[in-house]
Amino acid sequence: MANGALLFQSIGYPLELWTPHLSRLRPDLDIRTEENPGRADQIHYCIAWKPKPGSLAALPALKVVFSMGAGVDAIVADATYPRHVPLSRVVDPTLSQSMTEYVVMSVLYWHRRMHDLQSLQRLRKWRQIASPRAENVRVGILGFGALGQAAATALQALNYRLSGWSQTPKQAQGVTTFHGREGLEPFLNQADILVCLLPLTPGTRGILDARLFASLPPGACVINAARGGHLVEDDLIRALDSGHLRGATLDVFATEPLPETNPLWVHPKVVVTPHSAAATDPAAFMAHVARTIARVDQGLPPENLVDFARGY
């Protein structure tokens, strides 16, 4: 057939929520699953999330791999990944909108002392707690890519004072930007609420550690909506217990689901959510897949490609 087959390799995802969106757009496409992959040399496209190491290298006719998430660390971590095959990352406005909601909600939650007010409610205590004006609250976005910039725009509309840190220099209206290793310390020194939206790479693994927390102003809050691998959990607990940090909202963890015995579940200064900040929207994702396949059919390069040297 003219078009090769597509392998949907994302075990554990309910197929029926995903493939119909693609079939509708490309009824001609032969969509296969891991249970029935057929001949490997017929597979031109693969949708992956946490592929078994070596499984992509075993597909000799691959033209593009699609990552189901904005974070591609689980795919890039496979040392056998065939580097000549472009890896396309979903850039989905609904995902970015959903992440923005989560970040705005969490920033307001710590800024407006909701955590303390809810503790007071459990004690049936009526006590007002002053919060500073948003324009005096400095929110630092650690990882100032597509998701970070979208969140910054929404937070600016609420008058927060924004800064962003990224590996490479970035510009954004009204946002103080920092970059690179030498920019990290001054960035952290002025972040009352730190929002981690970094890609997980060897360079960012474990970045949320004791040293980083010590660089934040006293009473700072931390929101991690990126990857569990960014956070050294014991260091966070120590920084909270010492009183240096005021609170943390965590959506991602080294081990997911978070084990019942993990102390973060019951820490009085921690909000735990089950990796639910932002999910890839099946319809939007499959529209991206169909659009990219059409480009490749026309001999054009796919979009939103991962740079393997950077790891994202």
Added chain:
Amino acid sequence: MANGALLFQSIGYPLELWTPHLSRLRPDLDIRTEENPGRADQIHYCIAWKPKPGSLAALPALKVVFSMGAGVDAIVADATYPRHVPLSRVVDPTLSQSMTEYVVMSVLYWHRRMHDLQSLQRLRKWRQIASPRAENVRVGILGFGALGQAAATALQALNYRLSGWSQTPKQAQGVTTFHGREGLEPFLNQADILVCLLPLTPGTRGILDARLFASLPPGACVINAARGGHLVEDDLIRALDSGHLRGATLDVFATEPLPETNPLWVHPKVVVTPHSAAATDPAAFMAHVARTIARVDQGLPPENLVDFARGY
């Protein structure tokens, strides 16, 4: 003296947080307190919040009364209020900003299922809960004045579908507006999250009752940041217990502080905050007072006047 005295009649407010802002702007002004009011016929201006009934009528030379809050119900409720004296209400961008934060935080909280996620955290249960896209969540602002319109603008930026209800017709870009008694039912029928920001008047007292809740779609959430007098507490509890309503965030109560024995404190579907959604900013309020006194000195009418016929 050329200017009459000003009486700061708001017992219980820490004077030192308020009067210096006015003294700085008007060093010539004779500012008096209830402890030392001096001669009543020298008092031209009065700052009030919950005046003792009759206390304003006892000031024969009053030119303007200033309400310390956006809600003037406690002043208007005094039947002896001298109606020929203009009552000026604070319209303060910091108050409106603060209310917007509270409303956005509470809408996100119910939309993004934070209440359920926090219950799951207490059980150490990892379970994702889907939430609709913001563009499919209909937020209805009951009371579409200055505060309601500011909140609507911020919610629109997050893609929520907005509607507003007010006593008199109002227009706002991208907001479906309803008004008057006949507009209430169709407005309620389409409000997944209802935000009450009404002024408290005889016509709106007890408006949040069983009948109103029944008109909301099943699973609706209610946020009351207006006045406790709007809410029939028992009706709310019944609507929550029946499962018709999913949750409520309440900042205001019939009796404040909320008594320890009030069942709202411990209701599993209710978030209680201690009348802290939005506080008048002393500096901004006193700037408004100084500006208004200067206008009156020049023979101009004061601004932001309360219409006693409407009650707000």
